[in-house]
Amino acid sequence: MLAERVRPASTAGRIAGRTRWWRRWPAWSGYAAAGWSLMYGSLGMYWTAGGGGFPFAPIDQAHRSGSVLEGSRSEVVAPIMAVLGLLGAVIALAMVRGIGSRRGAVAMIAVGWIAAAGLTLFIPDYTMIALVAFGPLLLVFAFTGVPGAQDGIGDILYWHRTNLIILFAGGLLWTAATLAYQRRVRARCQHCGRHGATGRDPSRQTLLRWGRWAVAVACLAPLPYEITRVAWYLGYPLGISPAFLKMMQDTPGMLEVGLGCAVASGVGGILTHGLVSRWGEIYPRWIWFKAGQPVPLALAVVPASIVSIVLVPAGLMMLWTANVRHGWALQIPSIFWLLWSAGLGGATYAYHLRRRSACRHCGQGGERDPSR
Incomplete structure (x- = not known):
């Protein structure tokens, strides 16, 4: 036992x-x-x-x-x-x-x-x-x-x-x-x-440095997906055949869904910067009803963790079923979601370590030494 x-x-x-x-x-x-x-x-x-x-x-x-x-x-x-x-x-x-x-x-x-x-x-x-x-x-x-x-x-x-x-x-x-x-x-x-014997978490400066690199990866990895979907919506067959673009244009809502996904990805990239920015820890002035108050840790960590996890099976599916018959841009950009997942997951974990307080169950942790 x-x-x-x-x-x-x-x-x-x-x-x-x-x-x-x-x-x-x-x-x-x-x-x-x-x-x-x-x-x-x-x-x-x-x-x-x-x-x-x-x-x-x-x-x-x-x-x-x-x-x-x-x-x-x-x-x-x-x-x-x-x-x-x-x-x-x-x-x-x-x-x-x-x-x-x-x-x-x-x-x-x-x-x-x-x-x-x-x-x-x-x-x-x-x-x-x-x-x-x-x-x-x-x-x-x-x-x-x-x-x-x-x-x-x-x-x-x-x-x-x-x-x-x-x-x-x-x-x-x-x-x-x-x-x-x-x-x-x-x-x-x-x-x-x-664990009491393992010492403190890495310093805030170290975690911020790790987080910034991870955020850079998380923001750059989905760019090929975003660029190709916007190009298709504007009528440019970037990475696909003109015939396939015509098929999408003739299918109601198909290009709009791709554009929506690209816009959502871009908005996600902006929010990802909050993991290494002050406005990701303290509500900024433009959120007037919360301005100056701490951002709840779970509000950032939970959705970012969920997205970082669900990106993996989607990226792996594209990797296993990669087919460039109609053009490389249909699936290849989505394989980079695996890098997106790694970057977002790393940035989220660094943010979590940087902001977590003393554990209410074991009592370990607490306020960090500002000099660290």
Whole structure:
């Protein structure tokens, strides 16, 4: 049995009782990952037995996903899903209970990170970045109806695509569960990851320097995508054939969607600068109702982290399916989203370390020495 060495259970319990549920993620994420794995493993058993709805079965071109598992055979993949799901539920519960030797803990941590990476980064496609970008529109369409040829929201969030969202959510649960367990094994605070023997975080100046380099990467990487989409909207076939541009011009809304994505990417680049700017820490004067007040840490870290994660499967999908038959600009610029993700993720982490205060659970951290 691995002992919890961060805080006495009674103290941790009193603290947890005074915090919101999402702040207690180390306590419930393991159970949530186990429940999710049991649910998906049970579905795998159902599909193995011949049940309908296998989410990667061959389907018409308009409803295919870009997942690496798309088009796979249920008699091959479904049993693997069943075994991995049920085994994952057992491992997640073992993590929660702290069962196992030191060597077993290392193995469970490895399994946890493999599950987290597979479910969040490698199996999904561009669905998550599209959901982040067009989520507000989907809410509007739910009440007004979907314009164009689509037959309602169900024609956008069909089962093959919805399944990828479910898998992504499971990957996030496994990420949280594995991180909490890894910190527990290493006698770190499960909430902040600090350890009394590791010393302070890097200095503010060091973190700013790292952050500026990361922001530069995050802003430069999507430029090829932004430039090509704006050029197409203006009528220039940059990186594509004139015939393909004509097809897009004849398809209602196609060029407008590309332009919207390019504009959203550019706005995201501006916001990314906030991770290394004063206005990213203190509300500027032009936000009059908040001017001079500190920007909540989560307001910057949470959305930036989400975007940095969902960029990875979208970029990998373009890498695996790269096809320059109609021109290099259709997919090649999107491969640079992998660099965008790395830059945004690095800048966000540096911002988080630079601004985080003392942990309310372990008490470590606090005000930095201004000279550092």
